[in-house]
Amino acid sequence: QQQVKQSPQSLIVQKGGISIINCAYENTAFDYFPWYQQFPGKGPALLIAIRPDVSEKKEGRFTISFNKSAKQFSLHIMDSQPGDSATYFCADSSGNTPLVFGKGTRLSVIA
């Protein structure tokens, strides 16, 4: 079964700093790589997703960068804010299989 290896498990960042979360994948036939943000007691919310034909996608303070040769993609959160404190999940998708999630990264942004 395909796996997604997410790191780090937890991350503490100063307010205004850059948060970086990495995911390594195995599946080479994916349709897109999404990142989800989840607050305690809530369902995961789609934050940003990248398709394989682009190497970077930016939405506001959130950027996904994709390194196809390394089979890795990363989430960068610029100017991190306390409201960004949540658990972030990367996932691997192929159109005919369900999402396979990483184990999550708990981000804490401290003032």
Next chain:
Amino acid sequence: DTGVSQDPRHKITKRGQNVTFRCDPISEHNRLYWYRQTLGQGPEFLTYFQNEAQLEKSRLLSDRFSAERPKGSFSTLEIQRTEQGDSAMYLCASSFVRGEQYFGPGTRLTVT
């Protein structure tokens, strides 16, 4: 709000009882997924539908679990003879075929 909705949001039940959860997907989406999430873990796939057809079931889905999507719209997930190990957040998501999945708020199940 036209997002994915789930009902109930919380369910407390005694071991051995049956429970049923409902999911209403985003109306244009033809795929509907069920996942289970335990504390500190990522969501784990249970089953999914394309329209009314159930296309895949995880080995996590024991024979006590059954899911339906009778008219290709809402879906129900039933757990029979609940066990304490069934305590988890049950998440529903929907999408177009090969599209991004959007999750509902989840149903928190506690089996006592």
